[in-house]
Amino acid sequence: MxxxxxxxxxxxxxxxxxxxxxxxxxxxxxxxxxxxxxxxELSALGYLPLSLETFKEVMTVTYRVFALIREMIQ
Known part of the structure; x- marks a missing residue:
């Protein structure tokens, strides 16, 4: 927008x-x-353009790391 x-x-x-x-x-x-x-164009520190697609990718990686850490703790 x-x-x-x-x-x-x-x-x-x-x-x-x-x-x-x-x-x-x-x-x-x-x-x-x-x-x-x-x-x-909105960007993160001038390197990564911020968009809905970028947000989805970041959230996917974040969830994978969270799930991996959770699995390691249990």
Whole structure:
């Protein structure tokens, strides 16, 4: 959802009434549009992109380790 919404920021900046705005406002809107070209992505320490698929994989590994430790204790 964050990824989808982040792509609409550039369109929102362009759809603004920028042609009647001051020069500083135009520059700010231009910077917003340029930075919004690349979609936002949540990541863990900049290495691993966070998604539902990543969460499922982490939870699967966590459960396997938990089950292994539980088996070793019993």
């Amino acid at each position: 964050v990824n989808t919404l982040s792509t609409s920021i550039a369109n929102a900046a362009y759809s603004n009434n920028w042609f009647d705005a001051s020069l500083s406002c135009k520059k700010n809107l231009q910077l917003i549009a340029i930075r919004a070209q690349r979609p936002v």
